[in-house]
Amino acid sequence: MNLAEATWTDVRELETNLAVVPVGSTEQHGPHAPLGTDVLNARAVADAGIERTDLEVVRAPAIPVGVAEEHRQFPGTMWVSPETFRSYVRESIESLAHHGFDRVVVVNGHGGNVDALREVGARLTRSERAFVVPFTWFEAVGEHSAEMGHGGPLETALLRQCHPDLVREDRIDEASEGAADGWGEWVSYANLAYDSAEFTENGVVGDPTEGTEQRGEALLELAAESLARLVEAVATRDVSRPERR
Template sequence: MPQAASRDLARAVWPAVPPKPLVLVPVGSTEQHGPHLPFDTDSVIARAVAVEAANTLSGPCLVAPPVLYGASGEHAHFPGTVSIGHEALRSVLVELTRSLSLWAGSVVFVNGHGGNVASLATAVPQMREEGHDVAWTGCHVPGGDAHAGRTETSLMLHLAPQDVRLDAAVAGDTRPIASLMPDLVAHGVRAVSPSGVLGDPTGASAEEGRGLMDVMVSRTVRHITAGVADGRGHLMEPSERKVAR
């Protein structure tokens, strides 16, 4: 009996891989997310967005296994964090693109961790210059807090409630990420927030997480469908075409 087609590359078999598919590659991290969320939070969210987007997009589309290690140096002072740094991550993204391009029609990295942006913004343009059809997009919602606050806690209550320890949740530094960035770059997260939380998980819910997921998936699908990228290879809203650089 022939194998059924699967959008999950890890569980598919090679004869079921369609010709020149779009391949979505979730890019996450293994880093602390406060005392209440697991280390794989970014990877879980990125993969969920990629899977739901793949199920929405028309045409052949596969979701590759996630990249579980990212550039998380700002979290290095918390035990359990594993970071491979920007240069290693850039190399991984480059080699993944070259390998996937041997059989894929196009590649989109779905990024779940802000610390990975510098690597994506150098690797993807390099690959585009080599002639590969590759771009990237991020998992974020307008107005979301920075790290392990209400936004990510709600998403994880929706996606993996068994891994959320709400009884241990605490509020951290609630300043906007733009205000926090100089201290984060200079001293790391722990110097700003001993708990590792940048935001406030209070009020998080699975229902809110479902709504946030819908927003992220819709944005991802629009970005991929429009195919408009800036100079960093970052996919944008179609209305942003005029300001692309």
């Protein structure tokens, strides 16, 4: 059930404790991809994963702004502090748990959110207010994960599959020519760069020309199947906390 499209009386009749919360970011993704790429992709994976399970699942509205100050030099990028983000996500999930949806998978589409979401999941789970597991879609697509960049082949492919009208196809070559090969500037296993503008002129990392619609179809299938397995595991897990040793 899409929570945003349901009435409160619809929700009252549900007999599930499962919820999925898409989380993304509103940030630059190069000259060819929309600022909402991370939200759009997270929501697409969330919906596709839910469709692949027979369980009744509530799909919450997507959270559109995340931890993204690293893209602040590019116009249109929005961000909040990690502290604000953690609080907002945590309290949003607590409101779901108040209504009985206390087994939650957070479907994430932005790398900058990963650490904060893990902290939120741990805090809520240890307090026994809800059992929360973060799931980042581009970490769950097999060998493709090694090519994850920014506005690169994976994100572009999934957009072409799910939202082809939002990809500026006439700017793909420009995006590719100005892209960086990798994320950051590394010396002795340390990243010297804090902002993406330090190492990519146009905001892109990786070659978006390799992000075909066919690849997007494969990515969506892999991510959705992974999510469906996770939701089923969350539904049946014993979530009681271990006893003190």
